[in-house]
Amino acid sequence: MSKNSDHPIRAVAFDAYGTLFDVHSVMSLAEQICPGRGEALSMLWRQKQIEYSWLRAMSGRYKPFWEITRDALRFAVARLAPELAPAAEARLMNQYASLSAFPENIGALRELRALGLPLAILTNGNREMIEVSVRSSGMEGLFAHLLSSESVQTFKTRDAIYDLGPQALGVPVSDILFVSSNCWDAIAATWYGYRSFWINRTGAPLEVLDTAPHATGSLLTEVVSYARERLA
């Protein structure tokens, strides 16, 4: 199961959006606001959010992720629902600010804590955005570190943002389990040197990038059993 079994797991770093926080609540609201196009709208919104973070990371054009999220929504609306009233944007953005946790997550995070593992969030989100999400999803107090793109002014998959994990957690990167529901993020973290766990909630095929995450599962609870077998 592990490609890297010599290294014990000494800490766990989590991606935020889609991994800890369920962005599907946004889809329901998008469907209410824009019947028949809610799924397409929220998928294009998410795709553009990621694309814009990549383009800005590549070209050295940092901008807070909250603003990128709004830019991406504006593109998705222009493409798919140009008749939407401006108030709809505010409703969708508010929904994004108060995402809920996936149902199994808080229990799984508490179990990882009980194993003695320090936990971190390592996210493209800017600091305010991630603090609000942690509070609104009931995850306060579970994380030793909230590591944000804001401190390095760039986004995944640049090395500068993955640097934050070993710097803050104070252990070698190969001993940090990095958990993401975004396959590209799990693979780029593997390239960087993390041990990686891909949460594949939707049964998506593996991205074809010549690298696989060290482990894959469909729920955060599987991270607990994976880590328990590999403690220092």
Next chain:
Amino acid sequence: MSKNSDHPIRAVAFDAYGTLFDVHSVMSLAEQICPGRGEALSMLWRQKQIEYSWLRAMSGRYKPFWEITRDALRFAVARLAPELAPAAEARLMNQYASLSAFPENIGALRELRALGLPLAILTNGNREMIEVSVRSSGMEGLFAHLLSSESVQTFKTRDAIYDLGPQALGVPVSDILFVSSNCWDAIAATWYGYRSFWINRTGAPLEVLDTAPHATGSLLTEVVSYARERLA
């Protein structure tokens, strides 16, 4: 119309795929091979091709664009048409190797040449791939330079690949008109310092990246009139 009217145009650099070469012939074949899903397959193929080039550019994992194109096709097939026979991959890749030019392109390129402007291709494609496409589309002899990702081992939107334009053409970047049908490419070239022209063939909305190309049109012939008004 121009934001940058002090600078005359002294050379023109073109993106290749989607700008000079029509990738729609791939869509027709995809529809034959995979009825009802040809459009979705070719769109996901193209999207993944771009995504993989971005991820590899950001993470320093260069691989020839032809191989990335095959990787992207494999992902698209795994997601949308996992029952496809392996021979279908070869047929689709062959189609990609012999793309036709958009109908107006060769005439427009000849007119630009007649204005005395040196022309270049500046592309993510590797050298062999682009040479084959130039030959198979009847564009041989029109370009002074074929500038490929291969020489810098990275992809758009990294500065290293946009560097190739002024280096090869020997004029300041602000005097080079960069033409692309990919809005993100036209915008990133603008960030870099080119004068930019977005060929928006499909009426797509502008990407929301705080920057607009200097000019937009729907056909390559519009580049000719734009350049003619701004000669040195």
